[in-house]
Amino acid sequence: MSKMKARTRWLLPVIALLLVLAGCQPVGGMDVGKALEGNLDVKSSESSMSFSVKAVPAAGISAEDQAMVDLVNSFTLQVFNAKVQDNGNVSAAGSIGFKQMDIPFSLFMNTDAVVFNVEGAKQPFYIPLTDDEMTLALQGLDTAKAQELTKLLTKFIVRNLPNPEVINITPVTEAVYGEQLNLTKIHAEISGDQLPALLKEFLKSISKDTEGFTQVISGLYDYLYPMIKAEAMDNGNTLDLGFAEIPLDDKEAVVTVVHDAAKLGVDALLLVYDQQLARMYESTPELKTVLGKGTSLKTDIFMDSSLHIRKQTMDLNVALPPSDELPLESISFKAETQNWNIGGAVKADVISAEGALDVSTGSLTPGETLRNFETNSDVYRILKEDMGITKKEISIGPDDDYYYPIVDGNTTYVPLRYFAEDLGADVEWDTVNRAIVVTDDVYGDTLIFKIGSADVMVNGTKVKLEKPVFVDEYGDAYVPLRMLAEALHAKVEKAPDGWIDIVRE
Structure with missing residues (x-):
């Protein structure tokens, strides 16, 4: 049985964020899309990350709501060292900030489970990544095909996304993990009012990209074929798409029909896009605030001469409409990552799952959870006093x-x-x-x-x-x-x- 490597899951959130920078046209002589695709091939690396939240209260907020805002704003996440090993294992060590407390944690993930520990815990916790149903579903799935599909999908998206209005490239000198490096900085900005038009242009582009669309569907067919075949054996070895039944082994016919159906759906959406958008604004006027100039995403990516991403920053601000339930003017998120030892000899720090508590089933009672923490630990106080899990x-x-x-x-x-x-x-x-x-x-x-x-x-x-x-x-x-x-x-x-x-x- 083959499984998708853990490193693929680890990279996807990062790549999803970076896609906002990639467009059809090169910027400053750099093909940003190809640069992003190349980072999917990185098999080992080390990195750090910081994340924080800031909620801005609305005028006249109550003392109770202000206390909740202060609680949200006290949250921070620091990952001091995350390691991605070439066999797919991942580990991370960091701390969570909450109410002026600093809570260290550690994590280890492989293809079988996620194991994590928190300061004050008597035993680690773990979440299995496979169960009987998942194991049956994954039988026959090929890791190499999964990675190829990820590349095809990334390439398809980045080459069809339009460039935002603000995107530029400049040479800079930046510190990464204590080392001064000559890097290329890609800066991009997108405001909320630009998103509907960018989405429309993206849909237009993928509708025309027959080759890319077909390649993605073909890659999806290759990857899912073993699982689909097992399902189709009870249905005369045909694929029932709801509107047509096709012999499963006829790859060309399956890909063609799925492509044509998907393109038809995109084209139908484009025909009514403007009218549906206008109706959505009319029925939900609050969207004009969220998708307005007050909402913005600013991001910087720093690449070395090998086009490896060495540093990233993100600043996302979401403007919020007036609401009694959520008395906020806006909420913003800031994140920064640094990457080093790319492609080097990296070994993830293993945390043993022996004696660990399984939190995947939701069967742990409040008492069992609390008893796994020292009574004088910060987490014990948070669970019992702030979260009130025993109340x-x-x-x-x-x-x-x-x-x-x-x-x-x-x-x-x-x-x-x-x-x-x-x-x-x-x-x-x-x-x-x-x-x-x-x-x-x-x-x-x-x-x-x-x-x-x-x-x-x-x-x-x-x-x-x-x-x-x-x-x-x-x-x-x-x-x-x-x-x-x-x-x-x-x-x-x-x-x-x-x-x-x-x-x-």
Whole structure:
């Protein structure tokens, strides 16, 4: 089985950003498109990256919203050293800035998984990149064909994108990883009001580029053929495109039909482009702000004499329309990367996945997540205090039709399982001892109840109830609300109107 190399996934976001610089025409004697294509062949390198966000609040913003803006503006990301190895392995070490905290992290990725660690974590976390379904889907897919397809697609896009109004090239001297280099600087700017016209010109260009369009579809056919063939075997070995059925092995026919259908779709869009754009502005006038002069992208790319990208900067500012839900004038993003040791002997820093926690399934509970961090660590405080991952809130009315509380004197009883599980606890039936075992998710406390008994074991200590645990006519075991809530670290408040509020931080 072949897999797409991790380095390809690593490069795609960078290439996507750089595409705004590439147009049909060379600039200052440099074919920017070919230069970008060449960087796809880089198999090993080291790099650094910085990223920050700045939200500008609207006038008259509330104190609560201002606090949220300050929180957003406190976020930064620094990657001190990212390594791309020639076998596709990738590693990175850096830090995340948040609320004047600096949180170091490390990451390792290969074709099987992403493993990452954060300061304060007892064990690393990992995300598998293959599962049974993905493995079956990838069987027979060829890495070389995947890389060739990436090149074809990049070439197709960059040669059809029109040049922005502002794009120029100048020789400069810049520091990269502490070394002064003679580089070529490509500077480009695009404003929001230019984007619709640029997109229209791009669509016109790809409609005419029959050769490039066909090459991309042909490359896609070669790459996906094994997977499509496996699907088509149940359909008489034909490819059902919705509007036509074609013998799968007839590559020329498949490519021709798909190309003609795609071109027809692009041409149909061009016929109504201006009218649809006008209708979109009319129905959503806020777009005039977002796609206005206040929105802009400025980027610089610094290339060496081998046309390798050594440094990049990006400044994206998005103007936002007035909104009660999002009281911001604009939000901007800044990023800078530097690249060195290009094509050199680079070895990614491996992080072992042994004992790591799998976060891909979403099955990690808040308690399991928190217990993997030291209680005095910044991440623990962020998860518990800022993100409130353990917080639970329950409100029970006198005639609640979910919990069906039972009031006996001054005590309110609730169904044990429903209430405990809603506070995040695990509830199990101990068949041998005929007992109900409740385990708190966050703190790990254990409560053991027995039907008909007023004795409850809380972390091994016997606690006496006013009334034995009883079962209603539907088979639900009932226990005192306050006792159970407080044992699970929740606070209980009863309002004069009979409503009961339960909060667990």
